[in-house]
Amino acid sequence: MNAPDRPAPSLQGQCHCGAVRLTLPAAPEKATDCNCSLCRRVGALWVYYDFGTVQVEGHPEHTEAYVWGDRTLRTVRCRHCGIATHWEPLEPKEGSRHGVNLRNFDPALRERVLVRRFDGADTWTFIE
Numbered sequence: 001m002n003a004p005d006r007p008a009p010s011l012q013g014q015c016h017c018g019a020v021r022l023t024l025p026a027a028p029e030k031a032t033d034c035n036c037s038l039c040r041r042v043g044a045l046w047v048y049y050d051f052g053t054v055q056v057e058g059h060p061e062h063t064e065a066y067v068w069g070d071r072t073l074r075t076v077r078c079r080h081c082g083i084a085t086h087w088e089p090l091e092p093k094e095g096s097r098h099g100v101n102l103r104n105f106d107p108a109l110r111e112r113v114l115v116r117r118f119d120g121a122d123t124w125t126f127i128e
């Protein structure tokens with residue numbers, strides 16, 4: 001997996017058209033594949049960081065957001081190409097996190113993470 005001659009994958013990603021660009025503070029170790037009614041449609045792989053540590057360019061000027069359920073977060077997508085880029089808390093506070101869609105990054109990052117399946121549709125626990 002981690003062959004020494006392979007350079008570390010870039011921590012910069014972008015939506016399909018490039019209007020929204022994201023830079024992670026560190027390579028993720030785990031990603032979440034959630035089966036809730038939203039995530040199973042988006043098909044995102046979520047990686048989580050402390051809110052504010054991910055650099056997001058082109059947001060909100062090139063984005064649209066969707067809020068549902070208990071209305072604690074907004075799922076953000078590019079308003080041009082429609083690709084879901086991240087979600088963020090509606091009311092950020094100490095300890096808030098946001099999620100970034102790892103699908104917008106170099107596939108080599110995906111290859112290096114442990115993907116955990118999360119049962120957001122029903123039990124709200126990880127399916128090991």
Ligand SMILES: [Zn+2]
Pocket residue numbers: 015016017018019020078079080081082083
């Ligand atoms: Zn785009």
